[in-house]
Amino acid sequence: MKVAVIVLAAGSGSRFGHATNKVWLPLSGRRIISRSLTNAVKSFPRCRAILVINPLDAALANQVITREASGIKVELVHGGDTRHDSEYSALMHLASTIESGEIDVVIIHDGARPLATSNLFYEVALTAHRHGGALPAIEVDPLEIDLRQDERIMRVQTPQAFRAKELLEAYRRANGDNFVGTDTSACMERYFPDIDNIAVAGEVHNVKITYPQDLVIAEHVLEMRGYKE
Amino acid sequence: MSREIMTAELHCAHCDQETLHTLVYAGRLLVSTTCQTCQTQVKHEPGDLRIQYVKDLENRILTKPGRLWRRFWRSPVSVFWSFPRKAIEQPRKIWNEVKELFK
Numbered sequence: 001m002k003v004a005v006i007v008l009a010a011g012s013g014s015r016f017g018h019a020t021n022k023v024w025l026p027l028s029g030r031r032i033i034s035r036s037l038t039n040a041v042k043s044f045p046r047c048r049a050i051l052v053i054n055p056l057d058a059a060l061a062n063q064v065i066t067r068e069a070s071g072i073k074v075e076l077v078h079g080g081d082t083r084h085d086s087e088y089s090a091l092m093h094l095a096s097t098i099e100s101g102e103i104d105v106v107i108i109h110d111g112a113r114p115l116a117t118s119n120l121f122y123e124v125a126l127t128a129h130r131h132g133g134a135l136p137a138i139e140v141d142p143l144e145i146d147l148r149q150d151e152r153i154m155r156v157q158t159p160q161a162f163r164a165k166e167l168l169e170a171y172r173r174a175n176g177d178n179f180v181g182t183d184t185s186a187c188m189e190r191y192f193p194d195i196d197n198i199a200v201a202g203e204v205h206n207v208k209i210t211y212p213q214d215l216v217i218a219e220h221v222l223e224m225r226g227y228k229e
Numbered sequence: 230m231s232r233e234i235m236t237a238e239l240h241c242a243h244c245d246q247e248t249l250h251t252l253v254y255a256g257r258l259l260v261s262t263t264c265q266t267c268q269t270q271v272k273h274e275p276g277d278l279r280i281q282y283v284k285d286l287e288n289r290i291l292t293k294p295g296r297l298w299r300r301f302w303r304s305p306v307s308v309f310w311s312f313p314r315k316a317i318e319q320p321r322k323i324w325n326e327v328k329e330l331f332k
Contacts, residue, residue, distance in 0.1 A: 020237045021237070022237045022239060028258070067300075070251055085258055166317060210240045211239060211240050211241075212241075212271040213271055219258060221258060226288075
């Protein structure tokens with residue numbers, strides 16, 4: 001299984017010019033993004049690693065990669081205004097190798113989720129290779145929901161993985177139609193509804209750093225893990 | 230990084246929107262975050278943070294030789310020249326971190 005990993009780090013922090021994009025914040029001694037990147041590639045020794053950044057962060061990205069992820073050959077790609085645009089830029093960067101069959105599966109991960117383990121990356125890649133698509137999901141506790149619901153509600157996480165050729169085709173068609181999906185699976189479901197998109201067991205600690213409290217929680221989780229992964 | 234202050238955009242639960250936050254770090258640990266719009270502060274329990282600091286310091290000391298070695302291989306000249314100054318500054322840096330924790 002030949003894999004490419006795309007880590008998205010172009011999005012947040014753009015509205016306030018002088019603020020640090022949260023993915024570049026330190027988390028127990030290393031930047032959030034370098035933890036996301038390291039965990040993403042750990043299970044795939046020869047994978048392509050693409051980091052999608054805001055062009056304004058290029059110098060910082062080079063500095064952080066050199067210092068904290070020097071063992072990983074990271075390819076930097078400039079992202080767009082939306083998550084969808086950033087994914088499209090990264091896929092266009094990989095297009096020739098996908099078309100030549102050198103990549104079977106593409107994994108897309110949100111750089112603000114530094115606690116997704118390497119096992120989860122491996123699980124989604126393997127499932128996508130077998131079935132076409134995979135995404136981690138966790139069932140929402142019914143007590144968290146105000147309305148009475150009979151249906152089970154799932155919370156979807158990243159990394160999400162898909163067969164490379166179909167994913168590239170979906171994004172090319174979306175670009176032609178001006179369709180902007182909320183996440184990768186939304187775009188795949190629109191253009192390849194017949195491809196199985198299998199939910200694998202998500203991880204409770206795979207939080208997306210959004211609220212200040214998430215940073216405190218993430219520090220505790222890293223402490224529990226002995227500062228590994 | 231004895232006491233580092235950073236600014237980042239995070240979602241404030243009180244304002245219910247993305248706002249600028251001031252983040253204060255002691256060493257590698259986050260001491261507090263403050264929303265610049267509503268001044269809501271989030272921080273570890275002080276006792277909890279001190280315990281975590283001790284564990285983190287232990288991890289920093291244990292992993293220091295490896296990190297220094299990797300840095301040396303990456304840029305031997307700059308590490309060679311900066312090492313004496315950094316070694317001398319280390320006690321003061323840790324003292325400043327401890328002071329930050331007991332503020």
